[in-house]
Amino acid sequence: MALLHLVDQIVWAAVTEDRSFGDLLPQLMEASKTAPPAEMNDAMPRMAEGIAEAPANLAGWLAIISGAWIETGADPVIAGLAVVQRITDVISGALTFANAWEEAAGGKPPPDMHEEKPSQHIFDTITPRLGERAVGAMLAWFALPQFTMAGCTVLQMAPSIRAGLADRDFRALAAGEAAEYLPQMDHFHALLRVLDDERLLVLDRESRKGWTVTIGGIGDNFQLHILLAGALIGRPDGLPGDRPAPEIVACFLDADVPPGPPVISSPWNLVDAHGEWIWNEGVPADIPVVNGTRVIVIDPPSYERSFPAGRRFPLMPATLQVNADHLPENLAGWWQHIAPAKH
Incomplete structure (x- = not known):
């Protein structure tokens, strides 16, 4: 299947939360191993749409794949800009989740972002404090590692994005707070401060x-x-x-x-x-x-x-x-x- 067609399908599945996303993700990962950078560049605008519009947990996987493409020679700017723009909201949602969890769980540490997954129990724990924001905050919490990894790739390889980011001090402050829960966020925080x-x-x-x-x-x-x-x-x-x-x-x-x-x-x-x-x-x-x-x-x-x-x-x-x-x-x-x- 042509890469662009496959990307179009998976972005549609991510944005609409269709179950086919789970089947398409390994197909896209496999196709990415042999796709030339030119094909990746053609698909980047569509990937950027998915990163910007899909729920955070699914958009995070699109961000990871885009980061891998960038590391293998694809243009870092198009999807990269979408990653760093979305990650600010993801960090905010993750911090909202952490604060709500700590209030609700009586000092029990938040769920492990790497080892656990969104669940009804986690949702029920934070909903009394977050109401309709609970789903978005929970998904942001579990998507933060993927966005952090992709964001670090983008900021290393796209100086134009680093230089063009507005509110870098605000972004760095939020990233510094998030590093309490995800040590890899220290790297993203440092990259935001690169001159x-x-x-x-x-x-x-x-x-x-x-x-x-x-x-x-x-x-x-x-x-x-x-x-x-x-x-x-x-x-x-x-x-x-x-x-x-x-x-x-x-x-x-x-x-x-x-x-x-x-x-x-x-x-x-x-x-x-x-x-x-x-x-x-x-x-x-x-x-x-x-x-x-x-x-x-x-x-x-x-x-x-x-x-x-x-x-x-x-x-x-x-x-x-x-x-x-x-x-x-x-x-x-x-x-x-x-x-x-x-x-």
């Missing part, structure tokens, strides 16, 4: 030199740390030291990590303009803004930090470009805003 086309000012306290850099697709400050080292060490008017090997830097940009993985040592201590440490476990969005710009200050390392090479989000390519070198005499106005490092 793209963001200019940073990097200052070296010892030489008083500075650089303007533009970053994108960086998942944590481990990655930022090594990409800065790769860009600034050994550069004309750059910094002294041992530059990470090109193949190591590539692991933090867009390359596959070799078996092992290799272990890399951090050459510096990074602090913000207030003197607070920029923790490698954090993300670039944590770095405070000063006069409209996030500022990083390079200090000598306080101790040796070593960590494995690679990206937190392997599907997300990163960029770091040096836009300008700044001489010490041109940075005098900035240093008055920079506090000493706090130890």
Whole structure:
């Protein structure tokens, strides 16, 4: 059966809640194994309709399949946009379910999203508190893992969607709350905070030199740390030291990590303009803004930090470009805003 025809059938079944959905789902999964990306792209608009319109529990499976298509080369934007738009409602419904359950069940943990399924007992437990919202909240609760998995794929592989999302702070707040119930939501929360086309000012306290850099697709400050080292060490008017090997830097940009993985040592201590440490476990969005710009200050390392090479989000390519070198005499106005490092 042609992929587009099969997708049309399963989307109809999902939207109308027809029983044929259960038979069509394994057929679509099997057909997806050999379908070329061009066929997937043709079917994506119809998949997007199903993701947007079907009940959350069925739409979640369409989102999962769309995510798998994206990972194998299909265009991430059409269905991907539908996924990230719908996931906000799914998160809201899941949180509504969790609150109602905790009120009704006397402290008993909510049902396991992975091991259990919607049931009459679960419905009866939350209905006195949610009324007609009970079905939607229950279905959202059990669909959250599927939407989270698909959403993480989309946000890693579609920078245009990341950059175009409205209310990212609100979405991230909701995702952070949902992570209490689904740890994988931590990844979605972090991806919502990824900066793209963001200019940073990097200052070296010892030489008083500075650089303007533009970053994108960086998942944590481990990655930022090594990409800065790769860009600034050994550069004309750059910094002294041992530059990470090109193949190591590539692991933090867009390359596959070799078996092992290799272990890399951090050459510096990074602090913000207030003197607070920029923790490698954090993300670039944590770095405070000063006069409209996030500022990083390079200090000598306080101790040796070593960590494995690679990206937190392997599907997300990163960029770091040096836009300008700044001489010490041109940075005098900035240093008055920079506090000493706090130890």
